[in-house]
Amino acid sequence: xxxxxxxxxxxxxxxxxxxxxxxxxxxxxxxxxxxxxxxxxxxxxxxxxxxxxxxxxxxxxxxxxxxxxxxxxxxxxxxxxxxxxxxxxxxxxxxxxxxxxxxxxxxxxxxxxxxxxxxxxxxxxxxxxxxxxxxxxxxxxxxxxxxxxx
Amino acid sequence: xxxxxxxxxxxxxxxxxxxxxxxxxxxxxxxxxxxxxxxxxxxxxxxxxxxxxxxxxxxxxxxxxxxxxxxxxxxxxxxxxxxxxxxxxxxxxxxxxxxxxxxxxxxxxxxxxxxxxxxxxxxxxxxxxxxxxxxxxxxxxxxxxxxxxxxxxxxxxxxxxxxxxxxxxxxxxxxxxxxxxxxxxxxxxxxxxxxxxxxxxxxxxxxxxxxxxxxxxxxxx
Numbered sequence: 001x002x003x004x005x006x007x008x009x010x011x012x013x014x015x016x017x018x019x020x021x022x023x024x025x026x027x028x029x030x031x032x033x034x035x036x037x038x039x040x041x042x043x044x045x046x047x048x049x050x051x052x053x054x055x056x057x058x059x060x061x062x063x064x065x066x067x068x069x070x071x072x073x074x075x076x077x078x079x080x081x082x083x084x085x086x087x088x089x090x091x092x093x094x095x096x097x098x099x100x101x102x103x104x105x106x107x108x109x110x111x112x113x114x115x116x117x118x119x120x121x122x123x124x125x126x127x128x129x130x131x132x133x134x135x136x137x138x139x140x141x142x143x144x145x146x147x148x149x150x
Numbered sequence: 151x152x153x154x155x156x157x158x159x160x161x162x163x164x165x166x167x168x169x170x171x172x173x174x175x176x177x178x179x180x181x182x183x184x185x186x187x188x189x190x191x192x193x194x195x196x197x198x199x200x201x202x203x204x205x206x207x208x209x210x211x212x213x214x215x216x217x218x219x220x221x222x223x224x225x226x227x228x229x230x231x232x233x234x235x236x237x238x239x240x241x242x243x244x245x246x247x248x249x250x251x252x253x254x255x256x257x258x259x260x261x262x263x264x265x266x267x268x269x270x271x272x273x274x275x276x277x278x279x280x281x282x283x284x285x286x287x288x289x290x291x292x293x294x295x296x297x298x299x300x301x302x303x304x305x306x307x308x309x310x311x312x313x314x315x316x317x318x319x320x321x322x323x324x325x326x327x328x329x330x331x332x333x334x335x336x337x338x339x340x341x342x343x344x345x346x347x348x349x350x351x352x353x354x355x356x357x358x359x360x361x362x363x364x365x366x367x368x369x370x371x
Contacts, residue, residue, distance in 0.1 A: 063229055065255050087205050090236075091229035098262055113207045117236045 011035065014076045016062040016092050017083030021108065023048035025080065030055040037071050040083075062092050065099075078104035086110050093123045152177040153219045158204035158234050160224025160250070161187045167222070168197050181213050205233045207241055215242040222248040228256060235265045267296065293358070300361050301329075301353065304368055308348040311370040318342040326356040326364040 011034050015022050018040035026038045027050045036055030039062045040046065046057045060067035062083075073079065079096040081089040086109050093107040098121070106124045109115070118125055155171055157164045157180045168178045168191070178197050181204040182188045188201040202209035204225070215221065221238040223231035228251045235247040246266045251257065254273040261268055274297075292301045306313060312320055317328060317340055330353040331340045338344070346352070356364050 064253055065259075085229070087227065087229035087233040091232050094232075094263060095256075095259060099259060111206065114205075114233065114237065116207075116241050117233060120240075 012072075012076050013037075013078045013080065014039065014068075014071055014073060014096075016040075016079070016081045016089075018042075018045035018048060018057075019082060019084055020048065022080075022082045023050075025082070026055055027053055039067065039071055063088055063095075065095065068092075068095065068100075073100050073102070076100075076102055078102065078106070080106045080108075082108040086114060090114065090117055093118070094121055097121050097123055154179070154214075154217055156181070156210075156213060156215055156218040156221045156238070156244070158210075158221065158223050158225065159183070159230065160226075161191075163224050163250075164191060165194065167224075168194055172196050179213050179218070181209060205230050205237070207237055210234075210237060210242060215244060218242070218244050220244070220246045220248065222250075224250050226252070228253055232260065232263060232265070235260075236263065239264055291361075298358055299355065300358055301355055302361060302365065303332075304352045304354055304365055306346055306348060306350045306352060306369065309370070310348070310368065312346050312368050313348045314345060316343050316345050320346075320367065322367060323356075323360040323363055325360045326354060329353045329355045 013029055013034060013036050015026050015036060015038045018026070018038050022038060022040070026036050029036045030053050037058055038046070038049070038055065039058045039060060041059065041061050043059050049057070058067070058071050060070065062068060073096065079093065079102045081092045083089055089107040089109060093105050096102040097105045106126065107118065109125045109127050110129065112127045112130050115125065152175065154177045157168060157178065159182065161182065161184070164180050164182070168180055171178050172195070179200065180191050180197055181200045181202060182191060183201070183203050185201055188199050191197060192199045200209065200213040202212070204210060204223070215238055218238070221235065221244045223234040225231055225234070231249040231251060235249045238244040238247050248267040248269065249260055249265050250269050250271060251260060252270070252272055254270045257268050257270055291303070293299070294301065328340055331338050331344065331346070332351040332353065333347065333349070352368065354361070354364060
């Protein structure tokens with residue numbers, strides 16, 4: 001089902017930042033058959049992409065509107081900002097939402113305290129620190145659960 | 151209560167701006183992420199300096215951003231300046247936020263994000279260079295109201311077409327007025343029947359769109 005969905009014409013994802021997360025996501029989406037473009041300001045970053053990556057790459061500064069229009073942002077159904085700079089992620093996400101009205105905007109945010117900037121813009125955020133804390137907390141509670149079981 | 155101004159990032163600009171603002175009686179606080187620059191800024195009398203990344207809410211809190219009346223983001227990065235202003239506005243309820251940006255294309259976007267005043271250094275400098283290079287006749291030009299209104303000082307040379315004409319005879323755009331005529335060491339407020347002489351310096355108040363046309367009309371340039 002997922003496969004057919006991603007084959008739809010409208011499905012076009014822009015990923016900003018080709019780090020570990022960005023490259024991984026780009027590989028996954030492209031393997032699934034979606035059309036993907038990944039933007040990074042360094043050409044070298046694209047080496048992280050797998051040899052089978054079938055999407056596009058664009059070298060440039062995604063905070064510049066000209067770069068985003070080169071990536072045909074107006075046609076995108078989703079924009080994911082995963083650079084290593086929170087502020088860049090916030091700005092690109094806001095440009096995507098406010099100037100181009102992209103339906104699905106997801107930003108990775110290291111610092112959960114900046115949350116108030118996003119809240120009213122309908123931007124989805126992923127915060128690794130919060131996710132890790134939850135996961136570790138779950139693991140810490142596991143042995144207790146096991147003891148109960150025994 | 152003194153008006154409190156918070157300057158975030160920027161070194162030379164902060165140095166200059168804080169000195170000038172303190173002189174005018176404002177209470178100024180500066181935040182800088184570089185320790186050495188902080189030490190250098192701390193030498194300025196009456197300036198409170200905080201060391202840290204101004205895009206982090208807790209640093210802004212430490213610097214009492216909630217008490218600031220005006221926050222000015224002067225870092226080199228547009229995205230940092232956007233986030234600083236948004237944090238100041240939304241989290242700390244600062245009344246007025248000013249952002250310095252380097253990409254002129256993003257000016258509108260910044261205004262849409264609720265920033266009160268957006269200053270684009272590159273376009274401002276480019277404008278000044280353009281004036282200096284192409285409107286040599288114009289000595290000084292002061293933009294006010296975000297650059298929408300300009301006060302210009304226009305010297306009239308002997309060859310200008312307006313020499314010996316009365317003001318009502320000159321076909322100036324409606325949005326332009328001649329506020330003052332400097333003649334020798336005297337200054338006079340002109341009326342419609344005042345005659346322009348060679349060597350006069352006119353002080354023009356105009357909207358930015360009509361200023362070039364007005365200067366051309368006056369100097370024949």
